[in-house]
Every structure is written in structure tokens, then in C-alpha cells.
Amino acid sequence: MSSATASDMPVPSQSAPQATTTLASTNFPPINIGTRRSTLAQIQAREVERALKNAYPDRTYNICPVLAQGDRDKVTPLLQLSQGENAKSLWTGELEAMLETGELDIIVHCLKDMPTQLPDNLEIGAILEREDPRDALIISPRLPKGTTLATLPSDATIGTSSIRRAAQLRKQYPEFQFADLRGNIGTRLGKLDAEDSQFSAIILAAAGLKRLGMEDRISQYLSSDNGGMLYAVGQGALAIEIRKNDEAMKQILTNIKCERTTWACSAERALLRALEGGCSVPIGVETSWRKLKTGLATGVEPAKEYGIDGKAIEEEDSLDNQELILKTLVVSVDGKDSVEYETARWIVSTEGAESLGKEAAKALLGKGADKILNKISKEKQWAAQKQLEQPVITT
Numbered sequence: 297m298s299s300a301t302a303s304d305m306p307v308p309s310q311s312a313p314q315a316t317t318t319l320a321s322t323n324f325p326p327i328n329i330g331t332r333r334s335t336l337a338q339i340q341a342r343e344v345e346r347a348l349k350n351a352y353p354d355r356t357y358n359i360c361p362v363l364a365q366g367d368r369d370k371v372t373p374l375l376q377l378s379q380g381e382n383a384k385s386l387w388t389g390e391l392e393a394m395l396e397t398g399e400l401d402i403i404v405h406c407l408k409d410m411p412t413q414l415p416d417n418l419e420i421g422a423i424l425e426r427e428d429p430r431d432a433l434i435i436s437p438r439l440p441k442g443t444t445l446a447t448l449p450s451d452a453t454i455g456t457s458s459i460r461r462a463a464q465l466r467k468q469y470p471e472f473q474f475a476d477l478r479g480n481i482g483t484r485l486g487k488l489d490a491e492d493s494q495f496s497a498i499i500l501a502a503a504g505l506k507r508l509g510m511e512d513r514i515s516q517y518l519s520s521d522n523g524g525m526l527y528a529v530g531q532g533a534l535a536i537e538i539r540k541n542d543e544a545m546k547q548i549l550t551n552i553k554c555e556r557t558t559w560a561c562s563a564e565r566a567l568l569r570a571l572e573g574g575c576s577v578p579i580g581v582e583t584s585w586r587k588l589k590t591g592l593a594t595g596v597e598p599a600k601e602y603g604i605d606g607k608a609i610e611e612e613d614s615l616d617n618q619e620l621i622l623k624t625l626v627v628s629v630d631g632k633d634s635v636e637y638e639t640a641r642w643i644v645s646t647e648g649a650e651s652l653g654k655e656a657a658k659a660l661l662g663k664g665a666d667k668i669l670n671k672i673s674k675e676k677q678w679a680a681q682k683q684l685e686q687p688v689i690t691t
């Protein structure tokens with residue numbers, strides 16, 4: 297964490313004379329933190345508030361929950377709501393407008409939900425330490441405890457509306473059925489648990505469940521070597537959106553950002569940007585850090601794999617002697633075609649991480665990911681066309 301603080305900025309009280317800090321802090325207006333209204337979104341906003349309070353205990357903070365258009369309108373089909381001019385504003389339009397006018401100072405987002413292109417005058421000011429990025433299998437209460445993908449009944453119906461999740465599962469478990477499942481996490485769990493539920497299991501991000509204190513519902517953590525599932529770009533990380541010209545806020549955020557997560561997620565987002573995939577294309581990633589081999593002279597230190605769950609990383613281990621491993625996958629919707637690529641590099645900057653992501657994108661395209669992505673994009677256009685021709689269902 298950087299401790300550089302501009303002289304005209306409020307400084308963390310631990311490192312400043314008490315009187316000065318108190319005097320100075322009274323001159324600073326509260327920091328207004330924008331968030332969506334869901335329980336999880338508000339928990340995430342509090343997580344950011346906690347980090348800020350820890351660095352700047354004398355400042356005041358307001359959490360401002362804002363109802364998004366996407367939360368308000370549950371009737372218009374999602375695909376239709378997200379067409380054309382509304383494309384990026386569905387979930388964040390109101391919040392971003394308030395950030396631009398100065399009503400808000402920052403917006404807390406799940407990085408996973410952020411487009412790779414933001415409005416011109418806004419940017420990501422910081423990415424915080426990642427919560428567990430893995431996907432998780434949640435089973436119906438009617439199934440035996442500890443059921444995994446491998447032990448689910450062969451006629452199981454899995455609930456998910458993520459084509460990334462469904463496509464990866466179809467690839468390995470062609471016998472399963474898949475059904476759409478929308479709503480916030482509570483709604484989805486409710487549909488799984490309902491007496492007459494059609495679902496045997498559902499897939500959710502472990503991060504959301506952990507933040508909600510519902511980790512105990514997780515029956516299996518999925519990863520490249522457990523269930524063969526790679527996660528979504530940015531999954532598990534919180535990002536703070538700010539005005540590009542807000543230098544004061546940028547300075548404040550240097551004290552709460554996580555370099556390790558920023559670099560891993562920068563590689564992931566550069567990959568996504570290069571593949572022009574929105575949030576709904578079946579691109580999976582997995583990033584981890586590994587100690588560099590120190591060479592034969594010192595006797596070979598065995599390369600150490602770090603847990604992909606960020607918690608397994610030993611804090612004191614400096615990034616100076618670790619390389620970032622990036623595993624990537626593009627899979628067709630039916631799971632029948634897929635391309636994988638893995639690469640690793642010693643990273644010293646965000647730019648370096650981005651170039652690793654771009655390299656992976658190029659390699660994937662060279663291995664045939666272009667054909668898979670083109671097919672998906674054609675099918676999407678076709679589906680959008682069809683849906684727009686139909687009247688909006690209002691039941």
C-alpha cells in the first residue's frame with residue numbers, strides 16, 4: 297500500500313499530529329458513497345466505507361443507495377432493456393449521473409459488472425483486495441449434503457443465466473439440463489429451495505455468498521482443477537468509480553487499493569477488452585501468483601502455487617519475486633468447442649499486466665476463439681432482432 301500523501305490532502309490520523317488532523321478534517325465535506333440498493337450492494341459499500349474509515353478515521357462518510365433502472369423495471373426483457381442507447385446505463389446510469397454532478401464522490405461496483413469502456417469523464421479509481429473469485433455449487437436441500445458436480449444425479453437441472461457457467465458445465469457434463477435463473481442472490485436461493493423447485497443445484501459466485509454470510513450453502517468450490525470451471529473477469533473484486541479529474545480522491549484511494557488484485561484484474565480486463573466480450577460471453581479466467589524459481593545456483597526452490605482464493609496468499613510475500621499466472625478459456629454456448637490458453641509473467645506495473653492479458657487474447661484468437669465468438673455474436677444479434685419484434689410482456 298502506498299503511503300504517499302499530497303500535502304494538501306487529509307492524512308490518516310495515525311501518521312499525523314492529532315490536533316492538525318482534527319482541525320483539518322472539519323474542513324472536509326463528507327465523502328458520498330454511491331451504491332445500488334440490494335443487500336449485497338450495500339454490504340459492499342460498507343466494506344469500502346470501512347477501508348476508507350480505517351485510512352481516514354476523521355473524515356465522515358455517507359452511503360447513498362440509489363435505485364437503478366434495471367432494478368426498477370423487472371418487466372421489460374433484459375436483452376431489450378440493454379439495447380442501443382441504454383446499453384451501459386441500465387444498472388449504473390443514475391449513479392454515474394450523480395457522480396458527474398458531484399452529488400456522489402465515488403461509486404462502489406462489483407468489478408465483474410463494469411463494462412471495459414466507461415463514460416469519457418469517469419474511471420476506476422481503485423480496485424480493492426479480492427474476495428474469493430471462484431464460482432460455487434449450491435445444491436438443493438433435497439440432495440445429500442456434500443453433493444458435488446460429480447455426484448449430482450445425471451438428470452440434474454442446474455439453474456444459471458450465465459452462459460459462461462452453463463457452457464463450461466455443458467462441456468464437461470453434457471448430461472445435465474440447464475434452466476434460466478435470475479434475480480438477486482436471495483431470490484435465486486429461494487427458487488432453489490422452493491418445495492416445487494425444478495433445480496437440483498445452482499451456480500453462484502462464492503464472493504457474494506461470503507459477503508452475505510451464506511458461505512455454508514456452498515457445496516463445492518469450482519476451479520480449473522475442481523469441476524473445471526474458470527470464473528468471470530473481475531469476479532470477487534470491488535471497484536471504485538470516480539471522476540477522472542478528481543485528483544484528491546485518487547490520492548485518497550491509493551491508501552485502500554490492492555496492487556495484487558489490481559494487476560490480476562487488469563490482465564483479465566485487458567483480455568476481455570481485446571476479445572470484445574461483454575459480460576455475457578463465455579470467457580473464463582483464473583489468475584494466481586507463483587513464486588519465481590530462484591535458479592539452479594541457489595538450489596531449485598520448488599515453484600509454489602498460491603491458492604486462487606486470494607486469502608491463501610501470504611501477505612508478507614512481495615510481488616517482486618512472484619509471477620502472475622493467467623489461465624483463460626473461450627467456450628461455445630453448447631460446450632462443444634473450446635480454446636484454452638495459459639501464460640505467466642513477472643509483473644511490475646498495470647501496463648505489464650494488461651499486456652499479459654492482450655497476449656492471451658491474441659493467442660486465444662490464433663487458436664480459434666474468433667470462430668466461437670463470431671458465432672455467438674451473430675446469434676445474439678438474431679435473438680435481439682426477434683425480441684424487439686415482439687410486444688413487451690407486461691405480466
Ligand SMILES: NCc1[nH]cc(CCC(=O)O)c1CC(=O)O
Pocket residue numbers: 406407408409499500501502503504530531532533
Ligand atoms: N452478475 C451478478 C453478480 N455480479 C456480482 C456478483 C457477486 C460476485 C462478485 O462480486 O463478483 C454477482 C452474483 C453472482 O455472480 O453470483
